[in-house]
Amino acid sequence: MxxxxxxxxxxxxxxxxxxxxxxxxxxxxxxxxxxxxxxxxxxxxPWQRIFTQERGAHVWIHTAESAQVGKLADLDGVQSVAGPYPAASTTLASRGTRASVELRATPERPTVGRPLLTAGHWLDPATPDGVVLESRLARALLAEPGDTLTLPGTKRTVTVLGVADSAEPRYRPGEQPGLVWALPSAVPDPTSQVIGLRLTDPDDTGYAVQRAVTVLGSGAIGEVSTWQQARAEAQGDxxxxxxxxxxxxxxxxxxxxxxxxxxxxxxxxxxxxxxxxxxxxxxxxxxxxxxxxxxxxxxxxxxxxxxxxxxxxxxxxxxxxxxxxxxxxxxxxxxxxxxxxxxxxxxxxxxxxxxxxxxxxxxxxxxxxxxxxxxxxxxxxxxx
Structure with missing residues (x-):
């Protein structure tokens, strides 16, 4: 040697x-x-990039208005929460195209699940009817900042202030409604509320969902989406x-x-x-x-x-x-x-x-x- x-x-x-x-x-x-x-x-x-940059929530839970979702912030393994946000389901129309959307009342730009603006700017109290569209929904409606969208069956209109990427499940015609962020004044009649949970350990998503169902009751929860589902859908593209x-x-x-x-x-x-x-x-x-x-x-x-x-x-x-x-x-x-x-x-x-x-x-x-x-x-x- x-x-x-x-x-x-x-x-x-x-x-x-x-x-x-x-x-x-x-x-x-x-x-x-x-x-x-x-x-x-x-x-x-790109989904992983967006999720990392926006500090995305690992679980999004849609509940009834009466559900006491504030209890979820105290669950073991929950690092932080987004919301709860009042929400309503409606339809937006632009240039002869319609899309089912979830109108989410967002009084200020979130720190968890923070949408990444790709065009325009965030909500402004000076424009109470202004909205920010999720990017895939904006492409489906051929909408861009400055456009005016209508709500069929009503006399209401909204103005597009911005377009943003989000790590939440994206718009799919007939399957998944598009996501629209708006000021609370633009969501006068909410029918549900949405809360996002960012976990300490992403692998505990299933356990966190079970705990949430136990705390709130299965009857109070309308829909649950996880980061694994959103990632699988985005990676397929x-x-x-x-x-x-x-x-x-x-x-x-x-x-x-x-x-x-x-x-x-x-x-x-x-x-x-x-x-x-x-x-x-x-x-x-x-x-x-x-x-x-x-x-x-x-x-x-x-x-x-x-x-x-x-x-x-x-x-x-x-x-x-x-x-x-x-x-x-x-x-x-x-x-x-x-x-x-x-x-x-x-x-x-x-x-x-x-x-x-x-x-x-x-x-x-x-x-x-x-x-x-x-x-x-x-x-x-x-x-x-």
Whole structure:
């Protein structure tokens, strides 16, 4: 072992440039994979981005007006609540298109389940009939800020002040009503109330729903929606995009692996004379393999740790959309696991490619015979 370490140290001092290249190559691969993972989640799962940025509620409960929903804030595992908000079901019409909606009285912009404005501005007391539409509902009604919508069967109209993204279940014609935020004055006759529960542990959603039903009574609850349902619905719309990006990601990983394998193989071929000397002084093939495995795995670990540290430290400081993607990714539940799994996977992959090249190095003879002399001798023997 001591002789192996001495040779590795001597080789490092002699070939510092090659060692630095391998460390930087590994770091570049790991950083690229981490950035690709963040961008992949940002592009294929916009729901998760919205849920994280708006501090979405894990459970939304629609109850009767008389239900004492304030008790839900005291349940075990409930971190904070949104509402309760008085609500009414109605219909909005615009340009010959109608949509069933839930008109939700929101006196001020929420801190939990806070809609993310994409156009216009939030509710303004100066415009008592102003509303903010959920983005999918706005697209269905072809509505934008400044438009006036009517409530069929009444003389009432509302003015669109803004359009916002929400992590709640989105509008689906005939299945899910669209979400409309309005001032309490625009919801004169509420028929129900809505409360959102943000949990300490999202995995306890089922238990939280059971506790809510126990506290309020099943007869007081009209509808319950959870974050898992909303996520499953939203992810279904981006499944094809995810598969395409995932395919390109796998191809990029294989290409990077082949590049590293080629670099390591080239480096080992450049050390054939040194390998022969090692075997001549008593190194066994297994020891030669271990020498190169030890070296290159050490370089890979150094590069991977540096890349993970750099990515974790900079995070949202990257400019533009990349910084936004990393900022959102760092707030996701699986961020820590991915930050460890990607570097470990890269090191294992590089170790496997190094093992194949090192195995070939272990088969190098102690005293290599020049190919030219062997070929010339055979050719001469054949001629004379």
């Amino acid at each position: 001591r002789a192996t370490l001495r040779w590795a140290h001597s080789d490092l001092r002699t070939h510092r440039g090659e060692a630095l290249f391998l460390v930087l190559a590994t770091a570049g691969i790991v950083v690229s994979l981490l950035l690709a993972t963040a961008l992949f989640g940002y592009a294929t799962n 981006n499944r094809l995009l995810g598969q395409v990006l995932g395919l390109f990601g796998v191809g990029a990983l294989l290409a990077a692996g082949l590049a590293v394998h080629g670099a390591i193989s080239t480096r080992i071929r450049g050390h054939l004379r040194d390998i022969s000397v090692l075997k001549a002084i008593g190194f066994t093939p297994a020891q030669v393999v271990r020498v190169f495995l030890f070296q290159h795995i050490a370089y890979a670990v150094l590069g991977a740790v540096g890349a993970a540290t750099l990515t974790g430290a900079l995070g949202s400081r990257f400019p533009g959309r990349l910084g936004d993607a990393l900022g959102v990714w760092q707030g996701l539940p699986g961020h820590t696991l991915t930050l460890f799994a990607v570097p470990i996977g890269a090191v294992l992959f590089i170790g496997a490619t190094t093992g194949l090249a090192a195995w070939r190095a272990g088969r190098v003879p102690p005293v290599p015979v020049p190919r030219g002399s062997l070929g010339g001798g055979r050719a001469g023997g054949g001629r004379f």
